[in-house]
Amino acid sequence: MIGKPEWFKRRKYTGWGITPKTWQGWVYVAVFVTLIIGFHTIPTLDNTTRTIGTGLWLLVLGIDSIDIMIHLKKDERNYLHEAISERNAAWYMVIVLALGIAYQGISSGLQQRLYVDPILLIALFGGLAIKAGSNIYLDRKD
Amino acid sequence: MKNKITERRKELKITQQELADTVDVARQTIISLEQGRYNPSLKLANAITKALKVKHIEDLFELENGGD
Secondary structure, eight states: OOOOOGGGGESSSSSSEEEEEEEHHHHHHHHHHHHHHHTTTOOOOOHHHHHHEEEEEHHHHHHHHHHHTOOOOOHHHHHHHHHHHHHHHHHHHHHHHHHHHHHHHHHHHHOOOOOOOOOHHHHHHHHHHHHHHHHHHHHHHO | EEEOHHHHHTTOOHHHHHHHHHHTTOOOHHHHHTTOOOOOOOOHHHHHHHHOOOOOOHHEOOOOOOOO
């Protein structure tokens, strides 16, 4: 793709994703931002074209970012630290989701109108499915 | 696990970065190993042993009493 993994490093303390590590990484970010801003300053474009163009540009950026993240160089200690920190974050999110679902279910149930936000259910059970699928894959891989 | 990586590395006049590059890990991993804050896998321990020209892994790495 466009960006090279050696220009970036994994975000550890400020969320998920990647952040520039070398001057080439910062140039990559600056070029992407400048081009999208420049695109929006073209006066002859209508809103539909701007929206489609922006969407396509963000799609390219998203795919390139994922490609970079997949190919980021990590040694065994990096893998271990990433696994532990992501596990801790996942556990926190699961607990909050479960508490949120329980709260919504109980409070709406007490009003005789059981309701739980489907996004919360999708997040919790989707995560469960991903965990199960990952374990199945890892067991077979071993 | 105790190790003698620092001593052997200095004997060979190799920097932490050079050792890291040789065994294909980050310099921070070598630092953590030398400070005893990280135990390497057998594969990495073997690679470091070869890079530091030590004959046996147990000459470079030593399990502490009661270790697994």
